[in-house]
Amino acid sequence: MKKIVQLQDVRKTYLMGTNQVQALRGVDLDVAEGEFLAIMGASGSGKSTLLNVLGCLDKPSSGTYVLDDQRVDRLDEDELAAVRRLRLGFVFQSFNLLNRSTALENVELPMIYLGVSRRERMRRARAALETVGLAERMDHMPTQLSGGQQQRVALARALVTQPRLLLADEPTGNLDSRTSAEMMDLLTQLQRQERLTMIMVTHDPDIAAFAHRVIILHDGQIVYNRLSPAWGGPPIPHVKTVGRNGDIEFEFEDDEPAGGNGRVPHELPASLRLQEQVLWKQ
């Protein structure tokens, strides 16, 4: 099973004024091709920083990052831009559509930077919008679309370049619960169809439960790494800090494990079952 993402001892240190903030403190992570991984954690746990590093928007201070067989942790800005446009797709919490461009133009945008001709861009953008069910709204401005529709435009934009890895930052964070469920159904359906590798950051256990595997970040480290409940893993726990020395404890809810709603799992990448493990870094 091919690994799309390999992180080894990735650290990220920020300078906030005169204070050094360690956002990531030695993250090791492998993501297999076709896998759907959810990253959870409280705010400040480093999950956004990790997603930025994974998305080549930010460089790790140390450690190695191999993306799709290419070492990317020491690339310069322009090389990272090339990695982003050739191999990565992004879906953001706040959609991040260009408000003055139509849905179609938004989906065309990443192809402009690939030098695709206008005609070909239109063709592929239309097809992508049809895939996400927005065939009727291609010429609408983002402001004329509902939140769920905007996020679907963003999804079409992320997928139109056929990325090797899709990164989603709280994709349902600005959507109501029904729209969120629809969005997640669409995401998982597309992910399965295209055998897409996908990493999603969320704070919502119900949303994380759609993934194959869930990791939990705490204080810049991975403290939990198991299959999701839907795939036979345990219910997703809350992380609690106990005692003065920062020890942590997992707190499981007794009733109705999150996401364990009796879904029939589709085929899970074989490697994942072997990978399943709990990491106790403390």
Next chain:
Amino acid sequence: MEAVIWLESMRIAMREMRRHPTRSCLTMLGVIFGVGAIIAVVSISQGAKIQIQDQIASIGTNMIIVLPESSAQGSMRSGAGTGNSLSIADGEAIGRECSAVARAATASRIITLAVSEVANWTTEVIGVTAQYLDVRNWSAEAGRVLDRKDIDTAAKVCVLGQTAAKQLFGRTDCVGDRVRIQGTPFLVVGVLAVKGQSPNGSDQDDTIIVPLSSAIRYLHGPDRPKAIVVSATSKETVALAMEQMASLLRQRHKIHEGQVDDFSIKSLEEAARMAEDTSNVLTRLLVAIAAISLLVGGIGIMNIMLVTVMERTREIGIRIALGASRQMIMSQFMVEAMTIAGVGGVLGILAGIGGSRILSQVSGWPAIYSPSLLILPLVFALTVGVIFGLLPARRASRMRPVESLRHE
């Protein structure tokens, strides 16, 4: 790939300009004025230059004028052209002996009252030798010009300039009529073609031309100061002709080495060049001012581009996240700056043409547009766009994606 990005950037730029019409117009105004002013100033000054050259050419072809130096009565000197040092024989000698001279004529000039049967008019009366009108490149519109016989016999005949004819007779078909000058009747044998204004603004057509011999006999006597007008064989031989004339006149007037000449020689080329130099200096000054206005326009572009880049931080973040390299972001904003400058430049060309038309109406100078006059200011405007777009575009391209995506 670059072409795709440039095309897209131009579309974006046009859309941004439509979205902020007031802002765009104000931004472009500096460029419009700059380009417009350059075109108006240069086209008018080129028109004026050609008109001045035409006027100088209208006085005569390759013309050289010899004036007597000041006359002196005791210690009182009367100023240039008042002496009587030049004679008809001098003029003839120049025509005969100077190889670079095509024609030479001698002329006197008085201002006096002329009277016809219907009106009177104070005008200049020029007494001339035979080749005068040839030197002036001046022909008759009606009747004939003066011929050698008129000169030799001191005939009481004259030809009239158009203005003099109109003032004296109210019409220009007055061949055969008589004009009385200082009591002597002169038969009008011809009316001259229109000559127009001289470079110093006087009306060349307000004149009566009579044989010099007749003027000496009937109007002013032999001691009236005379000038010699000469046309050189070609434009190139003007300087040579002047040298030949100077040395011939010094010899004829027995002026030794080191003594002051009793005459002065001027060519119209010199006058033309002086007029042109003056107008060139003025043109350069005005163009420099217009260019400064264009530069200020560039600062306006830079200012608005900096605002735009700030406002669109998030958009830039999105574009970078989607894989735009720094070079691509740079290109986008450079193209936007150049589009503003380019559109401003084109509008400036139209404004310049319109402005010069109006100036041309008001001043009476023609406006002349060469292709380079229309293209160079546009190129200059685009260059200004590039220079002043550089800083904002660079700022946009250096944005960090993580921070710009967080920007509200």
